[in-house]
Amino acid sequence: MLVVQKFGxxxxxxxxxxxxVARRVARTRDEGHDVIVVVSAMSGETNKLIDYAHHFSxxxxxxxxxxxxxxxxxxxxxxxxxxxxxxxxxxxxxxxxQAGIVTDKTHTAARIERIDPKPMRGALEAGRIVVVAGFxxxxxxGRVTTLGRGGSDLTxxxxxxxxxADLCEIYTDVDGVxxxxxxxxxxxxxxxxxxxxxxxxxxxxxxxxxxxxxVELAKKMGVNLVTRSSFNDNPGTLITxxxxxxxKPLVSGIALDRNQARVxxxxxxxxxxxxxxxxxxxxxxxxxxxMIVQTIGADGKTEIDFTIPQTEVVRARSAMARFAQSxxxxxxxxxxxKVSIVGVGMKSHSGVAAKAFTTMAKENINIEMISxxxxxxxxxxxxxxAELAVRALHDAYELDK
Amino acid sequence: MLVVQKFGxxxxxxxxxxxxVARRVARTRDEGHDVIVVVSAMSGETNKLIDYAHHFSxxxxxxxxxxxxxxxxxxxxxxxxxxxxxxxxxxxxxxxxQAGIVTDKTHTAARIERIDPKPMRGALEAGRIVVVAGFxxxxxxGRVTTLGRGGSDLTxxxxxxxxxADLCEIYTDVDGVxxxxxxxxxxxxxxxxxxxxxxxxxxxxxxxxxxxxxVELAKKMGVNLVTRSSFNDNPGTLITxxxxxxxKPLVSGIALDRNQARVxxxxxxxxxxxxxxxxxxxxxxxxxxxMIVQTIGADGKTEIDFTIPQTEVVRARSAMARFAQSxxxxxxxxxxxKVSIVGVGMKSHSGVAAKAFTTMAKENINIEMISxxxxxxxxxxxxxxAELAVRALHDAYELDK
Numbered sequence: 001m002l003v004v005q006k007f008g009x010x011x012x013x014x015x016x017x018x019x020x021v022a023r024r025v026a027r028t029r030d031e032g033h034d035v036i037v038v039v040s041a042m043s044g045e046t047n048k049l050i051d052y053a054h055h056f057s058x059x060x061x062x063x064x065x066x067x068x069x070x071x072x073x074x075x076x077x078x079x080x081x082x083x084x085x086x087x088x089x090x091x092x093x094x095x096x097x098q099a100g101i102v103t104d105k106t107h108t109a110a111r112i113e114r115i116d117p118k119p120m121r122g123a124l125e126a127g128r129i130v131v132v133a134g135f136x137x138x139x140x141x142g143r144v145t146t147l148g149r150g151g152s153d154l155t156x157x158x159x160x161x162x163x164x165a166d167l168c169e170i171y172t173d174v175d176g177v178x179x180x181x182x183x184x185x186x187x188x189x190x191x192x193x194x195x196x197x198x199x200x201x202x203x204x205x206x207x208x209x210x211x212x213x214x215v216e217l218a219k220k221m222g223v224n225l226v227t228r229s230s231f232n233d234n235p236g237t238l239i240t241x242x243x244x245x246x247x248k249p250l251v252s253g254i255a256l257d258r259n260q261a262r263v264x265x266x267x268x269x270x271x272x273x274x275x276x277x278x279x280x281x282x283x284x285x286x287x288x289x290x291m292i293v294q295t296i297g298a299d300g301k302t303e304i305d306f307t308i309p310q311t312e313v314v315r316a317r318s319a320m321a322r323f324a325q326s327x328x329x330x331x332x333x334x335x336x337x338k339v340s341i342v343g344v345g346m347k348s349h350s351g352v353a354a355k356a357f358t359t360m361a362k363e364n365i366n367i368e369m370i371s372x373x374x375x376x377x378x379x380x381x382x383x384x385x386a387e388l389a390v391r392a393l394h395d396a397y398e399l400d401k
Numbered sequence: 402m403l404v405v406q407k408f409g410x411x412x413x414x415x416x417x418x419x420x421x422v423a424r425r426v427a428r429t430r431d432e433g434h435d436v437i438v439v440v441s442a443m444s445g446e447t448n449k450l451i452d453y454a455h456h457f458s459x460x461x462x463x464x465x466x467x468x469x470x471x472x473x474x475x476x477x478x479x480x481x482x483x484x485x486x487x488x489x490x491x492x493x494x495x496x497x498x499q500a501g502i503v504t505d506k507t508h509t510a511a512r513i514e515r516i517d518p519k520p521m522r523g524a525l526e527a528g529r530i531v532v533v534a535g536f537x538x539x540x541x542x543g544r545v546t547t548l549g550r551g552g553s554d555l556t557x558x559x560x561x562x563x564x565x566a567d568l569c570e571i572y573t574d575v576d577g578v579x580x581x582x583x584x585x586x587x588x589x590x591x592x593x594x595x596x597x598x599x600x601x602x603x604x605x606x607x608x609x610x611x612x613x614x615x616v617e618l619a620k621k622m623g624v625n626l627v628t629r630s631s632f633n634d635n636p637g638t639l640i641t642x643x644x645x646x647x648x649k650p651l652v653s654g655i656a657l658d659r660n661q662a663r664v665x666x667x668x669x670x671x672x673x674x675x676x677x678x679x680x681x682x683x684x685x686x687x688x689x690x691x692m693i694v695q696t697i698g699a700d701g702k703t704e705i706d707f708t709i710p711q712t713e714v715v716r717a718r719s720a721m722a723r724f725a726q727s728x729x730x731x732x733x734x735x736x737x738x739k740v741s742i743v744g745v746g747m748k749s750h751s752g753v754a755a756k757a758f759t760t761m762a763k764e765n766i767n768i769e770m771i772s773x774x775x776x777x778x779x780x781x782x783x784x785x786x787a788e789l790a791v792r793a794l795h796d797a798y799e800l801d802k
Contacts, residue, residue, distance in 0.1 A: 015456045022457075052480055055416045056423075057487035064486070064494045068479035071472040078469035079453055085465070086458035093465045098543070142499070 002034045002124070004168040006134065006156035009043035011171050011230035012076050018042075021171075021230065022083035025129060029089055034124045036163065038134045038156040039080055041072025062107035066136070066146045069108070070096070073133035073152065081131045091129040094119065096144070099130070101137035101155065103145045110145035112137060112154060115162035132159065150211035157214050161221030168223050170210065171230035176237030177202065177209055179399035180254040185391045187400040191252060192235075195242040198252045201342040201376045215239065242344055250352060251343035251397040254390050260290070260338045261310045262368065262380060263320075267328025268302040274326060275304060285319045287312045290338075291371040291378065301328075305369060307380060310334050336368065337386035340378040341393060353377050359396040365389055403435045403525070405569040407535065407557035410444035412572050412631035413477050419443075422572075422631065423484035426530060430490055435525045437564065439535045439557040440481055442473025463508035467537075467547045470509070471497070474534035474553065482532045492530040495520065497537035497545070502556065504538040504546045511546035513538060513555060516563035533560065551612035558615050562622030569624050571611065572631035577638030578603065578610055580800040581655040586792045588801040592653060593636075596643040599653045602743040602777045616640065643745055651753060652744035652798040657791050661691070661739045662711045663769065663781060664721075668729025669703040675727060676705060686720045688713045691739075692772040692779065702729075706770060708781060711735055737769065738787035741779040742794060754778050760797040766790055 005025060012018050021039075028035050049068050053060040060068075074095055081093035100116030123130045134152025139145050147154050153170055160168035175190055177199065182188040194202075196219035203212050209227050218225045218239065228236025242248070268274060275294065282289055292306045308316055313332055320330055346352045356377055360367055365388065369380035381389055394400065406426060413419050422440075429436050450469050454461040461469075475496055482494035501517030524531045535553025540546050548555050554571055561569035576591055578600065583589040595603075597620035604613050610628050619626045619640065629637025643649070669675060676695065683690055693707045709717055714733055721731055747753045757778055761768055766789065770781035782790055795801065 015453060019457070049476065052416060052476075053483050056420070056480060056484040060483040061486040061492075064479040064482040064492075067475055067494050067496065068483070071475045071479075074468055074472045075450065075453075078465040078472075079457060081465040082454050082461040082469070083457040085462040091462075091465075093468050095468065095545075144496075 001032075001167070002036070002163060002165040003028055004036045004038065004156050004160040004163070004165045005171065006038040006152060006169065007040065007171045007230055008152065008173075009040040009046070010173045012039055012080070013043040015079070017230075018076065018079055019083060022080055022087060024230065025080075025084060026087055026089050029129060036120060036124070036130045036132060036159055036165070037080065038132045038152055038159065039073060039076040040134050040152040042076055045072035045075070063143060066107050066144045069146050070133070070136040070144050073135050077131045077133040084129055084131070089129055090127060091131055092123050093131045093133070094123075095133050096136035096155070097138045097142075099132045099159070101158070103137040103139055103147070105139040105141070105145070107139075107143075107145055109148040110137060110139065112147070112158045115158055117162050120159070120163060150213060153211060153214035154217060157217045157221065157223050157225065160223045161217070166224065167226060168218065169226045169228060169236070170214075171228060172209065173229060173231060174209060174227075175229045175232070175234045176227050177239070177253070179252070180390055180394050181256060184256065184387050185254075185394045187394065189400055190234075191237050193238045193240060193245050194252055195245055195344050196239060197242070197375055198342050198344055199239045201340065201373070202253055202255050210239075245344075248345045249343060250345035250349055251341050251399065252345075253342050254393045254397075254399065255340045255342060256386055256390050257338040257340070258383065258386065259310050260307045260336055260380065261313050262305060262307050262333040262336050263316060264331040264333070265304040265320075265327050266301075266331065268304055269326040270300065270302055278304065278320075278323060281319045281322065282308070282316065285315050287316055287319065291369050291380065293369050293371075307336075307338065307369070335383040336380050337383045337389075338378050338380055339386065339389045339393065340376055341397070342376050344375050346375050346377075355396055356393060359392050360389065363388055363392050402433075402568070403437070403564060403566040404429055405437045405439065405557050405561040405564070405566045406572065407439040407553060407570065408441065408572045408631055409553065409574075410441045410447070411574045413440055413481070414444040416480070418631075419477065419480050420484060423481055423488060425631065426481075426485060427488055427490050430530060437521060437525070437531045437533060437560055437566070438481065439533045439553055439560065440474060440477040441535050441553040443477055446473035446476070464544060467508050467545045470547050471534070471537040471545050474536050478532045478534040485530055485532070490530055491528060492532055493524050494532045494534070495524075496534050497556070498539045498543075500531070500533045500560070502538035502559070504540055504548070506540040506542070506546070508540075508544075508546055510549040511538060511540065513548065513559045516559055518563050521560070521564060551615060554612060554615040555618060558618045558622065558624050558626065561624045562618070567625065568627060569619065570627045570629060570637070571615075572629060573610065574630060574632060575610055575628075576630045576633070576635045577628050578640070578654070580653065581791055581795050582657060585657065585788045586655075586795045588795065590801055591635075592638050594639045594641060594646050595653055596646055596745050597640060598643070598776055599743050599745055600640045602741070602774070603654055603656050611640075646745075649746045650744055651746035651750055652742050652800065653746075654743050655791050655794045655798075655800065656741045656743060657787055658739040658741070659784065659787065660711050661708050661737055661781065662714050663706060663708050663734040663737050664717060665732040665734070666705040666721075666724075666728050667702075667732065669705055670727040671701065671703055679705065679721075679724060682720045682723065683709070683717065686716050688717055688720065692770050692781065694770050694772075708737075708739065708770065736784040737781050738784045738790075739779050739781055740787065740790045740794065741777055742798070743777050745776050747776050747778075756797055757794060760793050761790065764789055764793050
């Protein structure tokens with residue numbers, strides 16, 4: 001079996017932890033598997049380098065930035081390789097370039113375009129453990145690029161896909177994916193398996209285990225992804241194709257996102273194209289609009305409501321300024337929360353939404369906005385009811401069972 | 402004019418100093434020159450990485466070591482490039498690989514084999530300042546190599562040679578090359594010019610400004626080398642071809658080396674090949690033998706005296722153990738010093754040595770061993786007279802004039 005194991009910054013945070021990672025990798029090798037390890041920079045290193053760069057420039061040259069930022073992962077990969085060799089496990093450290101990872105030219109936020117499997121294949125066939133510096137590659141001109149935040153996960157998934165690995169394990173400081181945040185609902189249960197689509201919904205809804213780019217890539221390449229802890233031996237959660245999940249639960253998990261703000265545009269001028277103008281203005285500012293509801297009142301007046309990340313309210317205000325003539329009033333509300341119910345089972349079952357609304361009603365929680373997809377129901381509620389809503393829904397769908 | 406400027410670890414020791422280096426480079430550019438900058442790792446970084454590696458292995462895998470150690474210079478080159486771009490001076494950072502530096506495969510102590518001038522030429526023609534990460538290259542297989550201690554100086558000299566630079570400036574924390582150590586003789590004078598051969602003798606005799614490998618390479622490639630301080634604007638010392646030095650002084654400088662030990666082998670067995678066996682045993686242990694004197698007494702008994710670095714006395718003792726049968730007695734003396742007089746003028750003038758001996762005699766200093774080359778006279782004396790000897794010789798040859 002070929003296993004790709006990725007260890008994040010916390011898992012390689014100091015020399016002792018790098019030693020622990022070496023022992024875990026060696027154990028996987030002892031079980032008879034071929035192993036490719038992908039490592040992040042030691043925690044704090046990348047931020048230190050970014051601070052250094054900002055000492056000289058608020059907006060540093062991006063090519064130089066990539067050269068700078070790629071160095072942290074090189075250090076970790078070299079150290080882990082040294083540790084493994086010393087333990088008697090032949091290992092070779094590879095930079096993104098040496099591992100054959102070619103990206104586009106978008107410096108500091110590049111996309112992997114292809115991976116040449118030859119160098120890694122050759123090292124594996126020679127009986128070596130391959131230790132790859134994550135987060136980096138080269139562009140077609142041979143210049144170093146980095147993949148942006150979460151880039152080492154992408155490296156691991158892309159390698160697993162290109163090499164046809166049986167498993168891609170992402171090690172972090174959490175045990176796996178839970179039915180909801182255990183800090184809110186102590187009865188939250190770790191899931192054994194979850195589909196890519198459910199994971200994507202949960203991730204975009206605030207579950208911080210994996211970034212969406214990595215899950216999307218895993219889905220696209222059919223990579224079996226496991227998220228587990230590097231600090232214990234618990235089995236973690238497998239993220240895989242829907243077909244691989246035998247028992248499809250009606251609801252898999254409840255997600256909570258507190259970083260939401262609601263923008264209400266009242267008495268919007270009634271002319272064609274006004275909505276398009278408004279949302280284009282937001283897109284131009286790269287503001288992520290999430291839920292949108294448009295209502296036309298009995299008096300013919302239009303109200304448009306949408307949610308954006310709280311961190312983007314200031315920029316939204318400036319983007320909206322130019323519509324002062326066309327909108328009666330604009331209201332910004334930050335003390336809201338988005339509670340979401342995710343589950344592939346919803347596709348084939350009715351009544352899931354009804355149960356959610358009933359549960360909210362029982363708790364006297366007012367639902368301000370609703371949006372649904374094939375496998376998700378999201379509700380905007382007053383922030384003070386957030387935990388209550390999560391616990392009530394977790395109970396209602398019996399997720400602790 | 403094309404100028405190569407190399408800044409060592411102390412000169413780029415923190416962000417503020419990197420900023421100072423950026424301003425100095427910009428000033429050189431303002432003077433109308435093309436500039437290639439070569440940088441070391443920020444001081445302490447390389448040692449920190451070595452300590453990390455030794456946490457895992459007393460003898461770390463050399464390929465991984467090179468990947469590890471090359472990262473410090475990458476960081477500095479990226480930061481300096483960011484600083485220059487921010488100041489409005491277009492700059493591009495290059496790793497050893499990107500600068501076209503190809504070495505042999507001797508990992509952690511590689512030799513530069515060739516430099517492809519195209520990438521640097523292209524960047525210079527585009528009006529950019531080139532900032533190269535020193536100390537590193539790639540082997541013919543494309544794997545990262547490092548050049549060993551002092552490697553960034555070698556990078557600078559090799560680039561200056563390959564690019565036909567008019568000048569290669571090595572910036573350190575000292576002003577240049579002095580007639581002798583100013584801490585011993587306050588009247589010591591900074592030299593304006595000195596020949597490669599004199600510099601080689603002075604360097605091997607303890608003047609710590611430049612390593613011999615760099616001076617040898619500069620001599621071989623005919624590179625005009627300037628050593629100067631990054632902390633002031635003093636002009637430094639030019640190290641160049643003998644032909645370029647108009648006034649050739651009889652004596653250029655006095656060097657002092659305290660890291661010497663004298664080994665005396667008494668009553669050495671009188672058979673052919675015994676000396677060769679002894680020095681081969683020392684060579685096998687990689688012990689650097691410096692001066693050798695052999696005397697045959699009136700009684701036909703042979704005495705062999707030689708000097709080695711003090712740090713190698715322990716290993717010399719073990720290497721000599723096997724000759725217990727062939728040698729009457731072995732005496733080790735560590736409190737000695739080597740005082741040397743260096744000058745190209747000696748070649749064509751007689752009486753230089755005589756003056757040295759007279760000076761020693763006047764001060765009642767006993768000379769224990771003597772060795773001479775075309776441009777150097779070295780004397781082993783009791784260590785307690787070291788400073789006195791240096792000052793007396795400095796005076797005798799009027800080096801303060």
